Each structure stands twice: as C-alpha cells, then as structure tokens.
Amino acid sequence: MNSIDFDMGEVRQLSADLTSAGSKIAPFARQAVEVTARHVKDDAKGNMRGVKYMPWLPRSVDYDMVGSAAGIGADIGFNKGGQGSLGNIYEYGSRYFPARGPLTHALHENEADFVKGIMLAAEDALS
Helix, strand or coil: CCCCCCCCHHHHHHHHHHHHHHHHHHHHHHHHHHHHHHHHHHHHHHHCCCCCCCCCHHHHEEEEEEEECCEEEEEEEECCCHHHHHHHHHHHCCCCCCCCCHHHHHHHHCHHHHHHHHHHHHHHHHC
C-alpha cells in the first residue's frame, strides 16, 4: 500500500509563527486551503485523462471543505457511487491492479503552492 510522506517541518514552524495572528488568519487560510484543494482536484482529473476502462472516474473527483476549532482543511477524493466507488482501487491498487496514484501525484505537485498560499495568508492577516 502506498503512503504519503511530507516534510512538515516548515509547516510546523509556520504554524507556531501564526499563533500570534489569532482569528484574523482564518479567512485567509481558508482561501489558501480551498485554492489548493481545487488545484489538486483539477490536477488529479488531468492525471486520469484518457482512462480507458473507467472514462467517468475523473468526474467523480471532488473536495469538501472542513473546519473546526482545531483548524481548516479539505477532504479531496472520489465521490462514491458509479465508477467513483472504484477510485480507491485506481489510486492505491489491488492484488491484480497496480496503483496509479493520480491524487497522490496531484497532492505532491501542489505542495509548494500550498505553502506559498499559507505564507501569503499569514502576511495578509498580519498586515
């Protein structure tokens, strides 16, 4: 099974620095998360362009914004139902089907942009 590993040291440092920004950063951080989620969704769909046996699978990729007192995030993945139910097999593979990882690749492709967006959010909140 594939796993996703990130060097989160810079993000943790940024998180500590942003503690002083308080509630002012929430709308800016939400925007950064949502823009990155949209880019990941679009890139994942692009990574699946031309899927021969599951032509509707790219259309099942979507994201939902989630938020709580602990933070802001986005759940990006396949909507279950129809070919979207096979999304996890396409992403992670199975015994007879190798992993393709379109979401994983899209996430890695957008990591630097996400960090840049969070940095801009911090600047906006602190100015």
